[in-house]
Amino acid sequence: MTHYSTLQVESDGAVLTITLNRPEKRNALNAVVIDELTRALEEAAEDSTRGVVLLTGAGNAFCAGMDLAYLEGLNNKTPEQHRADTEQIARLLRTLYDLPKPTIAAVNGPAVAGGMGLATVCDFTLAVPEAKFGYTEVRIGFVPALVSIFLRSQIGDKRARDLLLTGRLIEAREASELGLVTRVVPANELMPEARALAAKLLQNSPEAMQATKRLLIDCARTKLDSEIEAAIAANVAARATADFKEGLRAFLEKRKPAFGVRHHEVDE
Numbered sequence: 001m002t003h004y005s006t007l008q009v010e011s012d013g014a015v016l017t018i019t020l021n022r023p024e025k026r027n028a029l030n031a032v033v034i035d036e037l038t039r040a041l042e043e044a045a046e047d048s049t050r051g052v053v054l055l056t057g058a059g060n061a062f063c064a065g066m067d068l069a070y071l072e073g074l075n076n077k078t079p080e081q082h083r084a085d086t087e088q089i090a091r092l093l094r095t096l097y098d099l100p101k102p103t104i105a106a107v108n109g110p111a112v113a114g115g116m117g118l119a120t121v122c123d124f125t126l127a128v129p130e131a132k133f134g135y136t137e138v139r140i141g142f143v144p145a146l147v148s149i150f151l152r153s154q155i156g157d158k159r160a161r162d163l164l165l166t167g168r169l170i171e172a173r174e175a176s177e178l179g180l181v182t183r184v185v186p187a188n189e190l191m192p193e194a195r196a197l198a199a200k201l202l203q204n205s206p207e208a209m210q211a212t213k214r215l216l217i218d219c220a221r222t223k224l225d226s227e228i229e230a231a232i233a234a235n236v237a238a239r240a241t242a243d244f245k246e247g248l249r250a251f252l253e254k255r256k257p258a259f260g261v262r263h264h265e266v267d268e
Helices: 033-047 068-072 079-098 112-119 145-153 158-168 173-178 187-201 207-237 242-252 263-268
Strands: 009-012 014-021 052-055 103-106 124-127 130-132
Touching: 009 033, 014 033, 014 145, 014 187, 033 079, 052 187, 068 242, 079 112, 079 145, 079 207, 103 112, 103 187, 112 124, 112 130, 124 173, 124 187, 130 173, 145 158, 145 207
Parallel strands: 014 052, 052 103, 103 124
Antiparallel strands: 009 014
């Protein structure tokens, strides 16, 4: 089995558990995590001995979004580099969505921005009551472009607009009411419940489950291809805006952003 520096990958019979393993960083995403998680999912898809993939986080968070060090470098990147970054994230989300085997997210804590994307793109999402979910990008001048595609298809346009435009955090119970969380379970029961669900899925025909997922994926493929390309373009364009630069700088400086104000005025 491949060794990863940011993941813990364990096999228990036909269940493959992938744990985001940066608890000191609240399992935040960076280029290495995104690449390693994509490769781990691709390997899982090709492994005929693994029937279910379980995704969780080490420590008290599932995934807190983008890593601070990753964010610090964004304002220095070229449009070509921004596109490459966005394509890498799109590949990760698409790999998870297209995985031919059932996927279960065991959300043990906050799942924010890209972390919420990972948690809710899975076929099943179990969450502890203390888990918080949200797409907070607009608060700091980001555009939640890629994740919005999957969110809208899951909960509808009106409710997606609520979450995406307010950037508010919601609790696991509300996420469950919206259809983003399959079941809310106590923390001490999270992993046992996830494994019990995996065991139940393994009693089904693997060929039938894969065929069912393939049908669902194929029905959405053409629209999804187009939407992802549009989202990549929107993300790259947004990263060139004054609000993005100000929002990112304010976030790193731990202050409230001054949107709509020219940068030299912000500095005065």
